[in-house]
Amino acid sequence: MSLADDMREAELEANQKQLCKTGAWVESLNDRDRAAIEDFLTAGKPVSHLHGLAVRNGCGAAETRFRAHFRRRCSCFKLEHAA
Secondary structure, eight states: OOHHHHHHHHHHHHHSOOOOHHHHHHHHSOHHHHHHHHHHHHTTOOHHHHHHHHHHTTOOOOHHHHHHHHTTOSGGGHHHHHO
């Protein structure tokens, strides 16, 4: 590979979405569970309660990072902020 190829590859890697712990956990869920999360939040229920349920179901993210994900303030949404 040439220098230009390496630079292009590095640029592509830098622009790829890096999922946070919460994003990776949500992505691992089935469609029914993801829809249940959306319904829960749309109903105005507290994220702190959702975090407790998520931890019981395998999510390893701390509550602060969990909240950041659902506020779209994490690495999952990095590209959206730059646009």
